Amino acid sequence: MFDWLLPEDHAIALLKKDHxxxxxxFEQFEKAETVSAKEKIVEQxxxxxxxHAVLEEEIFYPTVRRHVGGKIMNEADEEHHVAKVLIAELDSSTVKNDHRDAKFTVLAESVRHHIKEEEDQMLPKVKELDIDFKALxxxxxxxxxxxxxxxxxSDPEHALIAKAGRNVDSPAAAAARRKTATGRTKTATARAASTRSRAKR
Ligand SMILES: [Fe+2]
Structure with a gap:
């Protein structure tokens, strides 16, 4: 449970404020009723x-990594990666995408989990460090x-999603595309077989 009283320019206090x-x-999004209200929140x-991710990845994480240890830090890194894939997908999609709300909800769930791990596991360890937290x-x-x-x-996750284009949409949409493609292949195979059998006669 994070309940320490720190000066507001302390590095940990700044992260906590962002959290x-x-x-x-995320709470405002859950209560929002109109598309435009939701979109304003998503954008913000x-x-x-x-x-927040840039500040942690460029400055905070490298400073504390050795003290906190690879297990916690690597997990935090991977959670950033997953969140950034979802962020990149949301950045590249529009309100017309019927999975947009669901995608943002999953991002919120995953970020809440990440914040809890940072506040319960990483930051108590960081607090033990003897460094100038105000300078940090x-x-x-x-x-x-x-x-x-x-x-x-831009980050590699945005490049990845841009490269994948509309093929990265949702598992349901991908399955529907596969089904259509399989259907087309079956029809083409059946047509070829019937042409062959007509040729033999
Ligand atoms: Fe983080």
Missing amino acids: DTVKNL ALTELRI GQRMLDRKKELLKNGIP
């Missing part, structure tokens, strides 16, 4: 999450300012 912001957006949450926090704030001014750099 609370996105959790609050995706930006918050992308900035300042580096994070400076980077955040830069990202807000110049934009968030």
Whole structure:
């Protein structure tokens, strides 16, 4: 349970504040009733999450990795990767996609789980470190300012989804496409067999 009182410019306090912001957006999404209200929240949450991930991956994680240990840090890395795939899919889809709400809901569930692990397992270990947490926090704030001014750099997950194009949609849509393709192959095979048998006669 995370209930430490820290100065607001402490690196851990900054992360905790970001966590609370996105959790609050997830709750707002669950209560939102109109498409436009939901879209506003999705857009804001995706930006918050992308900035938060850059700050952790570039600054916070490398600083604490050795002390926290590979097991917890690698799991956190993988959770970022999965979240970023979903973020990239949401960035590349539109409101017309009937899985958009579901995709954002799964992203929210997965990020809530990630936040809980960070707050219950990673951050208590980080707190033991004898480092200048205010200086670390300042580096994070400076980077955040830069990202807000110049934009968030694209990541490999966005490149992956862009390359896959519309083929990465949903398992249901992919199965339907497979079924149509199998149907077409069967028809073509049957047509070829009947042509062969007519030729023999
Ligand atoms: Fe994280």
